[in-house]
Amino acid sequence: MRKISMFVVLYVVWCLLVFPYDRTTGQWDTQSLLVGLVAALVVVVLFGNALPDRSCFLLAPRRWFWALVYIPFFAYYCLKANLEVAYLVLHPDMPIRPGIVKVRTSLRTRVAITALANSITLTPGTLTVDADEDGTLYVHWIDVKFAEDDEATREIVSRFEGHLRRIFE
Amino acid sequence: MEAFLYTALGVLVATSYMCLYRIGSGPTAPDRTVAIDILGTSLVGFCALLCLLTGRDFYMNVAMAWALLSFIGTIALAKHLEGMGFDE
Amino acid sequence: MKETSTIVKTISRCVVGFIFLYGLYIVCYGHLTPGGGFTGGVILASAFVLEMLAWGKEEALKSLPFRLAKPFDSAGALAFLVLGLLGLLLGGDFFVNVIQKAYPGKPFSLFNAGIIPLCNIAIAIKVCASLFLVILVLSVLRVAAGGGTEDDLTTQEEE
Amino acid sequence: MNEYIGVAIVIVGLAFDVFGCVGLVRLPDIYTRLQAATKCVTLGTCMILIGIAILTGLNATGVKALVCMAFVLITSPTAAHAIARGAYKFGVKLEEPTVVDRYAETQTDEGRS
Numbered sequence: 093m094r095k096i097s098m099f100v101v102l103y104v105v106w107c108l109l110v111f112p113y114d115r116t117t118g119q120w121d122t123q124s125l126l127v128g129l130v131a132a133l134v135v136v137v138l139f140g141n142a143l144p145d146r147s148c149f150l151l152a153p154r155r156w157f158w159a160l161v162y163i164p165f166f167a168y169y170c171l172k173a174n175l176e177v178a179y180l181v182l183h184p185d186m187p188i189r190p191g192i193v194k195v196r197t198s199l200r201t202r203v204a205i206t207a208l209a210n211s212i213t214l215t216p217g218t219l220t221v222d223a224d225e226d227g228t229l230y231v232h233w234i235d236v237k238f239a240e241d242d243e244a245t246r247e248i249v250s251r252f253e254g255h256l257r258r259i260f261e
Numbered sequence: 262m263e264a265f266l267y268t269a270l271g272v273l274v275a276t277s278y279m280c281l282y283r284i285g286s287g288p289t290a291p292d293r294t295v296a297i298d299i300l301g302t303s304l305v306g307f308c309a310l311l312c313l314l315t316g317r318d319f320y321m322n323v324a325m326a327w328a329l330l331s332f333i334g335t336i337a338l339a340k341h342l343e344g345m346g347f348d349e
Numbered sequence: 350m351k352e353t354s355t356i357v358k359t360i361s362r363c364v365v366g367f368i369f370l371y372g373l374y375i376v377c378y379g380h381l382t383p384g385g386g387f388t389g390g391v392i393l394a395s396a397f398v399l400e401m402l403a404w405g406k407e408e409a410l411k412s413l414p415f416r417l418a419k420p421f422d423s424a425g426a427l428a429f430l431v432l433g434l435l436g437l438l439l440g441g442d443f444f445v446n447v448i449q450k451a452y453p454g455k456p457f458s459l460f461n462a463g464i465i466p467l468c469n470i471a472i473a474i475k476v477c478a479s480l481f482l483v484i485l486v487l488s489v490l491r492v493a494a495g496g497g498t499e500d501d502l503t504t505q506e507e508e
Numbered sequence: 509m510n511e512y513i514g515v516a517i518v519i520v521g522l523a524f525d526v527f528g529c530v531g532l533v534r535l536p537d538i539y540t541r542l543q544a545a546t547k548c549v550t551l552g553t554c555m556i557l558i559g560i561a562i563l564t565g566l567n568a569t570g571v572k573a574l575v576c577m578a579f580v581l582i583t584s585p586t587a588a589h590a591i592a593r594g595a596y597k598f599g600v601k602l603e604e605p606t607v608v609d610r611y612a613e614t615q616t617d618e619g620r621s
Contacts, residue, residue, distance in 0.1 A: 102366060102370055105367060105370060106370060108575050109374050109572060110378075121459070134369075134373065135370050138369065173547050174527070174551050177528070178548070180544070181530050181531040186534070186536070188536075190540060202355055202358075203363075206356050206360060209356050213546065213585035213588055214550065219539065219546070219592055220592075221593055223354060224355070232592065262511075269518060276525050279529035279533050283532050283533060289538065290598065292538055295538065295545060296532065298546075302550065303525055306525065306556040306557070309573060313564070318572070319383050321568075321573060322383065323383075325572065325579065326375070326388070328579055328583070329368050329392065332364075332583040333395050333399050335591065336399070336403070336587065337402055339594035340594070342591070343593065346488065354589070356586055356589050357586060357589070357590055360582065364582065
């Protein structure tokens with residue numbers, strides 16, 4: 093099941109790379125579609141064992157829906173982060189109070205923790221320094237507001253946690 | 262349109278020079294690693310703009326290959342900074 | 350406890366297949382776009398290098414074992430030579446594009462370039478396997494502190 | 509119409525690129541530099557690629573730009589995280605007005621055990 097979902101995803105990526113549909117003549121390039129089948133098969137045979145833990149989620153439409161909901165939410169925070177960095181860089185005094193805080197998350201699977209860490213890295217003022225598998229994240233914060241674990245957790249993690257749980261767990 | 266694209270390429274060259282300044286004068290080795298990573302990412306944008314300027318879509322292939330190899334190089338440098346060997 | 354972090358491991362698992370697929374794309378379209386055997390082979394090898402970086406040597410040797418990599422290294426060169434000799438036997442000169450002469454098709458499509466894509470694939474196999482072996486041998490030599498040889502590599506793999 | 513939207517997005521991306529690199533030069537500390545540069549340059553490059561996808565329309569180039577954007581968006585934070593961890597293990601300390609450093613505790617614990 094995992095390998096089948098990997099095959100489907102790889103084949104879609106191949107089709108995106110090759111773009112076999114010719115818009116001027118309206119014909120499909122069958123040769124590249126055939127070669128794509130062979131190529132995706134080769135990758136699945138070679139890297140079939142090297143998969144994320146639970147890639148079955150790729151076939152569930154409900155998770156795709158929540159992922160689509162997550163994109164504008166994430167884009168908003170990403171833009172906000174960039175504007176804050178622009179303000180910080182152009183400010184003559186550069187008001188920073190850096191520090192590394194420890195936050196806890198209730199997400200369990202590796203893929204979810206990874207997605208959370210990457211989201212934290214791209215959002216305002218925070219950068220993941222290390223992540224343990226039991227859900228402890230060490231976050232470098234450019235402007236520390238709360239040094240305690242619980243408050244920092246509420247400030248940094250909780251806005252992504254619900255979404256990511258719906259997507260990945 | 263062409264003037265705009267040349268200006269955009271000039272801006273990206275200026276950012277690359279900022280990265281080169283950091284590579285040259287970074288006090289420690291991690292500073293230089295950061296600058297190399299950022300240089301790779303911004304050159305992806307450079308290749309993409311070249312694709313638009315010349316109208317040939319193979320520059321997109323160059324950009325993708327650059328992104329892949331820059332990622333692998335950064336991971337390797339970071340592992341070296343951590344004091345680990347290549348194969349641990 | 351020295352180990353790569355969870356994030357790097359997971360992202361490498363997600364990305365390594367796509368890197369390999371991209372290498373295959375570069376190889377297969379080498380006669381239509383820039384790229385070709387050598388470039389694609391380097392990208393294919395870099396997929397294994399990323400696996401080695403993130404998960405260690407054992408994991409990389411699981412997807413491309415040492416006893417497979419050595420024959421692939423030779424088989425790529427041999428296939429390239431056989432393609433050249435095929436032209437010598439059937440067409441009269443070294444590297445004559447016999448397939449394209451026999452079945453001329455529409456230009457600028459994938460299958461109608463004769464032996465050129467096959468040459469690209471042969472070069473890619475050769476480059477990928479030998480680059481993988483070079484990096485593997487370098488890392489083993491560093492661990493063995495100058496005393497490592499090829500026997501050392503094979504014993505490590507048997508363990 | 510599409511042309512104006514695409515050009516505007518490319519201009520915003522270029523501005524973010526410039527901000528990120530100014531941050532790379534101006535900020536005092538490796539971690540803050542990493543934050544500014546990673547965020548701004550990642551988003552800037554992604555916006556340039558989106559703008560190119562809008563300008564060229566739905567053909568091979570545009571779709572490839574979107575695939576490239578997804579790849580940059582996935583790998584760039586990972587590279588930043590790897591560098592940050594490597595720099596901490598390398599021994600780079602945080603800049604002086606540091607408020608709290610909870611990561612140092614784990615390092616000493618590991619050293620003892």
